[in-house]
Amino acid sequence: MFFFFPCYLAGPVSPIFVFIQSDPDRHCNTDWILSAAPNLTSEEQLNLTVPREEDGTFSKCEMFVPVNWDIDTIREYGLNETTGCQDGWVYGNMLYKATIVTDFDLVCGQARLVEVIQAMFMAGVLVGSLMFGPFAESFGRKRATQIPAVLLSVFTVTTALCPNVYLYLVSLFLVGFGAGGYRVNSIILSTEWIGMSKRSWGACVTQLFSAIGECVLAGMIYGIRNWRLVQLITAVPFIPESARWLLSRGRKEEAKQLIVKAAAINKHPVSESLLDKVVNHIQQGRSFQEHRWHL
DSSP: OGGGHHHHHHTTSOGGGGGOOSSOEEEEOOGGGGGTOTTOOHHHHHHHHSOBOTTSOBOSSEEEOOOOOOHHHHHHHOOOOEEEOSSOEEEESOSSSBOHHHHHTOSGGGTTHHHHHHHHHHHHHHHHHHHHHHHHHHHOHHHHHHHHHHHHHHHHHHHHHOSSHHHHHHHHHHHHHHHHHHHHHHHHHHHTTSOGGGHHHHHHHHHHHHHHHHHHHHHHHHHHOBHHHHHHHTOOOOOOOOHHHHHHTTOHHHHHHHHHHHHHHTTOOOOHHHHHHHHHHHHHHHHHHHHHHHO
């Protein structure tokens, strides 16, 4: 189970999707009128500065054009000319303390960027998977998992600190790039520690650990409710190496050390004779696969 841990960490790689609230309750920020009447109630401020929709609700994307009149004149004549929100929005009835939508004001004319965010992440996953899959064959499972894990950790942090949506999109692509490589190789790394007869079972368990990671993420979000803080907490990778790959490269002693370490963690120490049998079994299985591939 120790070697399934990377897959557990691969689950909550992108908590931001849980924090996308596509159409939160909001209205334009119209605090400009408070310079004329600082004691206005919130309801009166909205009535004077925000137009209503046909159903009687306040507009989410429009406001009356600010004027330099005194409050009595505004009350007497009213405002008629409308414009888009000029000073941001005021959000209400929020499920979370902060979301990507509210932090970057991805509403009204910017609402299309919510879909771009999801597409950008998945594009990064695709590119990362295609690049780091073949990389693992040449440079080892551990290194091919370490590099995307570092990218994933670094850009998960930068994503949480981005001041605007455009830097966020770039950072999120790189998060996806690291996540794609990390997830592919963490599954390979985990299953290569399992015999061929149990490998399909092992592949299923890796996905189970990813699901557990998502469940843990849901609990974190329920308690924290701030996407930036959750994003920072998820930036924690861990990677062992694959003994099978080490043996394929002739690094027998390193492979033995890893097998002994894994056995010790599982509280099943192995004797030297049993260790040699395990190593020979892995090597024979590798030779058989390579022979079948050439055929």
